[in-house]
Amino acid sequence: MVTLQKQLSVDYTKCTGCRLCELACSAKHEGVFQPSLARLRIVKYDDLGLDIPNVCGPCEEAPCVDICPVYAMRRDPVTKMVYLEEDKCILCKACVGVCTAGVIRLDTVAMRIIKCDHCGGDPECVKICPTGAITYGTPAQTAVVERHGKLKAYVAEIHRNAMKE
Numbered sequence: 001m002v003t004l005q006k007q008l009s010v011d012y013t014k015c016t017g018c019r020l021c022e023l024a025c026s027a028k029h030e031g032v033f034q035p036s037l038a039r040l041r042i043v044k045y046d047d048l049g050l051d052i053p054n055v056c057g058p059c060e061e062a063p064c065v066d067i068c069p070v071y072a073m074r075r076d077p078v079t080k081m082v083y084l085e086e087d088k089c090i091l092c093k094a095c096v097g098v099c100t101a102g103v104i105r106l107d108t109v110a111m112r113i114i115k116c117d118h119c120g121g122d123p124e125c126v127k128i129c130p131t132g133a134i135t136y137g138t139p140a141q142t143a144v145v146e147r148h149g150k151l152k153a154y155v156a157e158i159h160r161n162a163m164k165e
């Protein structure tokens with residue numbers, strides 16, 4: 001059987017900033033409604049009136065995999081999904097710093113790394129999102145995400161310039 005590469009895709013123009021996705025993610029994985037334990041994050045740009053969901057992948061390169069000194073971050077060669085083997089992790093936190101989306105997190109209470117696992121192929125964030133801002137699909141949709149990445153960089157640039165003024 002051929003396993004298709006599936007990724008989370010984001011259309012930030014549909015995001016209302018309700019943050020239900022963060023709550024659903026933490027509830028599913030931790031049994032609590034606690035956004036700081038979510039495996040995705042909604043970044044709010046008040047001045048621009050935008051809320052941008054940051055999710056794991058798709059990454060052309062996977063810096064979290066490259067930087068991990070003990071091969072605890074691995075990438076499935078077929079699905080391209082990055083997964084964490086928790087028992088190998090030595091908590092150096094290098095992956096946290098290198099993740100460009102800021103979605104690899106340190107749980108400072110339990111002292112462990114947490115990251116998205118696509119909910120085993122049935123993403124809770126996708127199911128809960130009332131506007132369809134997050135979807136889950138195959139490479140055809142990935143191209144949309146790449147465009148989104150460029151837009152996100154553009155918005156960040158506007159934001160930086162606005163801060164300078």
Ligand code: SF4
Nearest residue numbers: 015016018019021129
């Ligand atoms: S649930 Fe959907 S609309 Fe609400 S914050 Fe998350 S991505 Fe945005």
Ligand code: SF4
Nearest residue numbers: 068089090092093095
């Ligand atoms: S914190 Fe763990 S998973 Fe992350 S780079 Fe260090 S050893 Fe690897």
Ligand code: SF4
Nearest residue numbers: 025116118119123125
């Ligand atoms: S796919 Fe699952 S683990 Fe990943 S951000 Fe969505 S709810 Fe969280």
